[in-house]
Amino acid sequence: DGGITQSPKYLFRKEGQNVTLSCEQNLNHDAMYWYRQDPGQGLRLIYYSQIVNDFQKGDIAEGYSVSREKKESFPLTVTSAQKNPTAFYLCASSQQGLGGEQYFGPGTRLTVT
Amino acid sequence: GQQVMQIPQYQHVQEGEDFTTYCNSSTTLSNIQWYKQRPGGHPVFLIQLVKSGEVKKQKRLTFQFGEAKKNSSLHITATQTTDVGTYFCAGRDNFNKFYFGSGTKLNVKP
Numbered sequence: 428d429g430g431i432t433q434s435p436k437y438l439f440r441k442e443g444q445n446v447t448l449s450c451e452q453n454l455n456h457d458a459m460y461w462y463r464q465d466p467g468q469g470l471r472l473i474y475y476s477q478i479v480n481d482f483q484k485g486d487i488a489e490g491y492s493v494s495r496e497k498k499e500s501f502p503l504t505v506t507s508a509q510k511n512p513t514a515f516y517l518c519a520s521s522q523q524g525l526g527g528e529q530y531f532g533p534g535t536r537l538t539v540t
Numbered sequence: 541g542q543q544v545m546q547i548p549q550y551q552h553v554q555e556g557e558d559f560t561t562y563c564n565s566s567t568t569l570s571n572i573q574w575y576k577q578r579p580g581g582h583p584v585f586l587i588q589l590v591k592s593g594e595v596k597k598q599k600r601l602t603f604q605f606g607e608a609k610k611n612s613s614l615h616i617t618a619t620q621t622t623d624v625g626t627y628f629c630a631g632r633d634n635f636n637k638f639y640f641g642s643g644t645k646l647n648v649k650p
Binding site: 462467468469470471472517519525526528529530531532533534 | 546571573584588628630636637639642
């Protein structure tokens with residue numbers, strides 16, 4: 428059963444703590460993406476990676492970091508420097524690079540208090 | 541900077557009525573994609589348009605890409621309650637930047 432998994436579904440953290448969100452795909456896709464979605468808003472691109480060991484900043488990368496050590500995995504760390512971390516985080520992958528058909532994971536809803 | 545604007549933000553229709561959402565870009569797009577996100581769910585890819593003036597149909601859904609490749613529309617004929625959700629357009633510009641529109645939230649009253 429191919430797809431993208433994100434864990435956990437809900438995550439609660441105290442302000443000042445770093446937190447890492449998991450994203451795994453078994454679709455053999457080269458490109459992976461992280462988006463942030465706020466209530467009633469569209470998706471904003473945080474980081475994307477078109478190949479292993481390479482990644483690029485999106486529109487709102489400040490306060491976030493990523494790694495791409497394996498093709499299947501693209502974890503996102505929300506650091507304490509992120510001013511408003513509470514949001515719904517979506518991971519996606521595509522066979523083509525940026526702009527290709529994207530497959531999304533179920534998302535992680537992060538709440539920081 | 542480059543933005544992809546979508547209107548309307550919300551649309552409430554009676555079941556059986558038609559629905560259209562519009563997507564407008566400030567610059568030329570190399571492609572446009574449409575996604576649907578059900579309440580509480582994640583976006584699901586619907587279609588991609590690449591050619592100027594392209595029109596594609598999926599059952600009751602009709603997608604258009606403008607001649608200038610700066611705008612697009614999604615039209616649903618005779619809406620059903622299963623059409624409820626938020627519809628997003630997304631496009632890649634000629635500078636290899638990719639943007640999602642703000643989405644149109646569709647509510648269908650039975």
